[in-house]
Amino acid sequence: MEKIKMTTPLVEMDGDEMTRILWQMIKDELLLPYIDLKTEYYDLGLEHRNETNDQVTVDSANATKKYGVAVKCATITPNAARMDEYHLKEMYKSPNGTIRAMLDGTVFRAPIVVKGIEPCVKNWKKPITLARHAYGDVYKNTEMIIPGPGKVELVYTAQDGTETRELVHNYTGPGIAQGMHNLNASIESFARSCFNYALDTKQDLWFATKDTISKKYDHTFKDIFQEIYDAEYKEKFEAAGIEYFYTLIDDAVARVMKAEGGFIWACKNYDGDVMSDMVSSAFGSLAMMTSVLVSPHGYFEYEAAHGTVQRHYYKHLKGEETSTNSVATIFAWTGALRKRGELDGISELCDFADRLERATLGTIESGKMTKDLALITSIPNPTVLNSKDFILAIKEELDK
Ligand code: NAP
Numbered sequence: 577m578e579k580i581k582m583t584t585p586l587v588e589m590d591g592d593e594m595t596r597i598l599w600q601m602i603k604d605e606l607l608l609p610y611i612d613l614k615t616e617y618y619d620l621g622l623e624h625r626n627e628t629n630d631q632v633t634v635d636s637a638n639a640t641k642k643y644g645v646a647v648k649c650a651t652i653t654p655n656a657a658r659m660d661e662y663h664l665k666e667m668y669k670s671p672n673g674t675i676r677a678m679l680d681g682t683v684f685r686a687p688i689v690v691k692g693i694e695p696c697v698k699n700w701k702k703p704i705t706l707a708r709h710a711y712g713d714v715y716k717n718t719e720m721i722i723p724g725p726g727k728v729e730l731v732y733t734a735q736d737g738t739e740t741r742e743l744v745h746n747y748t749g750p751g752i753a754q755g756m757h758n759l760n761a762s763i764e765s766f767a768r769s770c771f772n773y774a775l776d777t778k779q780d781l782w783f784a785t786k787d788t789i790s791k792k793y794d795h796t797f798k799d800i801f802q803e804i805y806d807a808e809y810k811e812k813f814e815a816a817g818i819e820y821f822y823t824l825i826d827d828a829v830a831r832v833m834k835a836e837g838g839f840i841w842a843c844k845n846y847d848g849d850v851m852s853d854m855v856s857s858a859f860g861s862l863a864m865m866t867s868v869l870v871s872p873h874g875y876f877e878y879e880a881a882h883g884t885v886q887r888h889y890y891k892h893l894k895g896e897e898t899s900t901n902s903v904a905t906i907f908a909w910t911g912a913l914r915k916r917g918e919l920d921g922i923s924e925l926c927d928f929a930d931r932l933e934r935a936t937l938g939t940i941e942s943g944k945m946t947k948d949l950a951l952i953t954s955i956p957n958p959t960v961l962n963s964k965d966f967i968l969a970i971k972e973e974l975d976k
């Protein structure tokens with residue numbers, strides 16, 4: 577069989593620990609035999625980040641700007657323990673944070689839905705993709721403990737020195753106060769990323785804030801989304817047969833619980849933090865969750881939502897057998913290959929991505945799965961496979 581040709585390289589960001597092991601297995605068994613795989617390789621493994629003073633992370637993000645599509649393996653975000661373990665020169669920032677800041681993107685997280693792994697919410701038939709605004713609000717706040725009577729004000733000093741004041745509260749006793757901010761430019765990027773991703777995946781987009789209570793702050797989010805939608809996306813949405821829908825956050829929460837899924841839920845920073853954990857755990861497993869960073873300029877970076885699965889890696893190092901789920905990492909590759917195929921007009925690449933996804937889901941549906949899924953599946957008597965054998969079972973399904 578002739579291998580599928582590629583014209584533009586994918587930006588390949590290798591990573592750490594168990595996911596680095598899976599990464600190589602996926603390439604060797606599921607990709608290289610079928611595709612004349614073109615990648616520009618960046619080793620984001622912690623050792624190499626340390627050798628390059630983290631320059632490799634910056635280079636990989638710049639390459640993503642050049643080529644448009646990247647696929648990333650999970651990476652260690654250093655903490656004190658990692659400083660010793662890897663003899664780090666400094667406590668480097670999270671690679672995901674660095675890349676996200678450079679691409680100005682929004683992260684979309686979607687569960688991989690498969691028969692046999694049922695969501696806790698029984699009417700959720702299709703995935704719910706969660707988009708979290710990743711800038712500002714309570715995550716960049718300023719707080720004050722108010723010791724006793726007195727007044728707290730917000731003061732804006734313009735560049736010419738003029739001051740505008742708003743009373744927060746006249747305290748008659750002790751209390752607390754909090755100031756937070758956001759930026760129109762950041763909200764605009766968030767909105768464009770959401771609209772682009774909705775068009776890209778042909779799904780409705782829901783957005784919700786508390787604009788009835790927060791008449792300036794949250795209302796600005798609502799207005800920016802609406803203005804950009806009307807000016808740039810309305811016609812495209814209508815042509816694609818999808819809808820942009822704004823509602824209040826409490827109404828959105830109630831509707832989500834009753835919905836059947838198949839839409840994107842855009843959330844402000846805090847709502848997204850809280851709701852993404854609820855949605856992902858209700859869908860079953862972190863190992864079945866994909867993540868894609870979409871920039872407002874149209875760059876895409878695909879990855880699994882889980883980390884490097886450190887505990888399994890230490891077992892692997894001791895020569896013990898592991899049963900680590902590679903599904904989300906496989907779907908990172910298929911997402912990136914399909915996007916590359918779309919951009920370069922290589923339909924064989926898109927077809928291959930579809931087939932590999934079907935083979936992966938088909939393997940699970942036939943009862944063959946890793947331990948994490950075997951623990952939660954509704955399929956009777958599942959066969960538990962180790963990390964390598966699960967990938968080989970997918971290959972067998974793919975070759976059928
Ligand atoms: P983790 O790697 O997501 O793993 C936490 C636990 O979840 C595992 O111990 C395992 O449970 C289960 N799990 C996660 N993925 C699995 C998979 N594919 N198959 C089977 N089980 C899976 O989180 P962590 O252990 O907290 O973090 C490890 C490292 O990953 C950290 O250094 C962190 O900085 C990094 N991290 C990276 C990213 C990223 O690059 N996007 C995201 C998160 C964390 P059991 O042990 O019970 O089997």
Ligand code: MG
Nearest residue numbers: 848849850853
């Ligand atoms: Mg959270």
